[in-house]
Amino acid sequence: MNIAVLMRPVPDPVEELEISPDGADLDRDYLGYVVNEFDEHALEEGLLIKEQVGGTITVLAPGSADEIDDILYTALAKGADRAVKLGTDVGPLSAHALARLFTDALSDIDFDLVLTGVQAADELDGQVSVLVASMLRLPHISVVTATEPIAAGVRVTKEFWAGITADYEVTLPAVLGVQAARQAPRYVAISRIRQAQQGEGLVEADAVPPERGSVRITAVRLPEAEDGAEMLGGDAEAAAERIIEILRAAGVVQGG
Amino acid sequence: MTDINPKVDPSQVLEIEQITLEGMDISGHWNRMFEQRVIFDYDLTTMDRIIDLPGGESFGWCYQCSQCIAVCPVDHVGSYGPRKLYRDVQVGANLFDHPDLWLCTTCANCLRVCPKEVNMLEIMPAVRAEAVLAGDVPAELQDVFEKTARYGNPLGQNPKRRMAWTRGLDVEVPVIADLGRKVDVLWWVSDYPSYHPRGIEASKSLARILHHLEVDFAVLGAEERHDGDSMLRAGEQGLFEMLAEQNIAALNTYEFDVLLTTDPHAYNAFLHEYPQRGGSYPVVHYTQFLADKIEAMGLSEDLGSKITFHDPCYLGRHNGEYEAPRDLIRALPGTEFVEMWRIRENGYCCGGGGGGMWLDGHAAGHQRMRLSEKRVLEAVESGADTLCVACPYEVSRFEDAVKSTNNDGRLAVLDIAELLASAMGLPTG
Secondary structure, X not given: OXXXXXXXXXXXXXXXXXXXXXXOOEOHHHOOEEEOHHHHHHHHHHHHHHHHHOOOEEEEEEXXXXXXXXXXXXXXXXXXXXXXXXXXXXOOOOHHHHHHHHHHHHOOOOOOEEXXXXXXXXXXXXXXXXXXXXXXXXXXXXXXXXXXXXXXXXXEEEEOOOOOEEEEEEEOOEEEEEOOOOOOOOOOOHHHHHHHHHOOOEEEEOOOOOOOOOOOOOOOOOOOOOOOOOOOOOOHHHHHHHHHHHHHHOOOOOOO | OOOOOOOOOHHHOOOOOOOEEOOEEOOOOOOOOOOOOOOOOOOOHHHHHHHHOOOOHHHHHOOXXXXXXXXXXXXXXXXXXXXXXXXXXXXXXXXXXOHHHHOOOOOOHHHHHOOOOOOHHHHHHHXXXXXXXXXXXXXXXXXXXXXXXXXXXXXXXXXXXXXXXXXXXXXXXXXXXXXXXXXXXXXXXXXXXXXOHHHHHHHHHHHHHHHHOOOOEEEOHHHOOOOOHHHHHOOOHHHHHHHHHHHHHHHOOOOEEEEEEOOHHHHHHHHHOOHHHOOOOOEEEHXXXXXXXXXXXXXXXXXXXEEEEOOOOOOOOOOOOOHHHHHHHHOOOOEEEOOOOOOHHHOOOOOOHHHHHHOHHHHHOOEOOOHHHHHHHHHHHOOOOEEEEOOOOHHHHHHHHHHHOOOOOOOEEEEHHHHHHHHOOOOOO
C-alpha cells in the first residue's frame, strides 16, 4: 500500500509565545516549531501498515524553517521512503489554505491512502483532513485510533464520545484523520537521523503559497487571569474538610 | 541432554565390586560418578551477540564469583547485578529487550571488585546502543532523548533561557561571547544548575563564591548544551556524538585557561570522551577548584550542623577524587563531619547515573525502593542533619527521597557550594 502522510509544524510552546504587533497572530519572528503531535501518530500508523503489507511512505510537510528538515529527516529515519518539503514561506495558513497546499502537492504523488493528524495545536477544529478529502473527492474518516489493512481496503476504528468506537471498512484511495496510532510513536536513534541527513530521501518541491482561505483570524489574546481561585493551605485534614465544604456548597455532595 | 560427546566411555571403566580400606567401604557402586552429566547445554545466541559487540567482549569473562553482587547498589534494593545478568543471559534471557537492561547506573563499583575485569561500563552502553537503534527504549528515557536532541538539555527547557537563572542575581555572570576576550576560568554550568530550582540555588552560591574569590570567569550561556555523558551511558551514542560536536565547536571558539565543571558527569566527559573528538581542555571540578582556595574563602560563620557527604560516582570511583570535597567540609566552621558506612571507593550510588536520572518510573517496577531513598536512610542513620552533595543530579533526587522516606525536617540536602556560601556569610538562594 502506498501511503502519503501529511505533516505540519506547529509553534513550540517551549518558546515564550508572544503576540505579533498587529494582534492577529503569534510573533513568528521569534518562534520555534515542532512537529504536530497528531501527525507523528499518523506517521506511526503508516509505518505499522507498511510493516504489515509493504508499500511506500511519502511524507509531505510545508514551510521553510529549519525545523521542517528535522521533521522530514526524522520521518525518513523512522522508515518513510521519500520526504517532500513544500518549500514555501507559508506563514500562518488557514485550514483551507493548508488543505489546498497539500492537495496540490498530492497530485504528483502515487498514493492509496492519505494519513494526517486529526487536528493540531493551532488548528483544534480539525478541518485539514476532511478538506483534503473533499478537494480530492475521496472517502474520509477522522478521529481514527487504529487501522487494519484488508483485501477491500482498510478497516478503520473511529473514536466517538464516552468510550464508544465504531469500525468502518473503507475502499481506497481514502483520507484518514488520525487521533492516535495503535502504539506510541517509535523512537529513532539520532545516528539514524544523521544517516538520513546524508541520504537523498528529502526532495524540495516548489509550492505556491495559496490563498488565505475563507477564515481570517482578527485577534489573538492571552488567556485572561481571573480571580476566584482559592488556594487550600494547611494540613491535609484541614484541606480535605474545606474541599468537602466547597463541594457541599456547590451541591455536589449531600448529607453529612 | 543430546549431542554430548562422552568424555568417559563407561565400558572402559573398571569397577571393582567391593573395596574396603582401613575398615571403610569405599566401593564405587554407591558413590560412583561415571555417568554423563550435562554441564553446558545452553542457547548462547544472546551471549555471543553481546560478546561480539565492541565493548561487550568482557561479558564472557564472568566466572560467577558474585563479588559484584555484594557491591551492586541496585541489588541492595532489588535482585540484579552483573553476575545475575550473566546467568540470566546464559539460560536464555534476551538482554537486548529486557527490563534489566535499564537498571545499571554505571556506578563502577562492580568493576572495582571484579577479578576478571568484566566491564559493565562498556557492556551496558554497548547493549543499550543496540536497543536504542531498534527503538526499544523505555518511554520516559525516549522522552528525555528527544528533548535533549531538540533543546540541548534533558529537562526540555528553552535553550535561549539558559541564562535565566542569573536574573536578579546580586553578582554578575558574564557570557564569554559578550566579553570578547580570554578568561581564566570558563564555568561549565550544566543543565540542572541552570534550570532546576534547587540546582539554580547552588549555582547562585557558586557564582557568589567565584566573585568573592575575584576569579576572572565567564560562562558559555546559550551556546552550552548537555555534556552528553549520561546519554552515552544510556546507549544514545549518536546523540552523544552530536552534543560533543556542538559543544566542542562552541568551546574551541573561545580562549580560557581552565574549564570549571559543576557536574561530575561533564567532568568525566571532558576528561575521557571529548579529547579524542578534538576537545582537549584543562578541566577541574568545582570542589577541586575551591579546595585550593580554602584560606581565601574566609569561612567564618558557624553553621552548627552535623554533615555527612555523598561521594558522586563520577567524581569518586570514576575519577579518583575523594579528598577535595572532604577538605572543604572539614573547613566549614562550627560543623561536625560524620561519614556514612559506604563511602569513597565503596560509595553508594544515588541512582542517577547511566540514564537512571530519567528511569525512576521504569526502575520502580524492579526495585523495592529507589537508590536515593536507600542512601538517604543511610545518611539519617549516620546521625547527620545535613547531607552534603557535589553533583547536580543529587539535590533533587535526595530531597525527594527525604520526603518519601518520611524524613522531612530531619535531613537537609545541600550542595557543597551552598554550605560554603553560608559559611562565607554570602547570601544563599
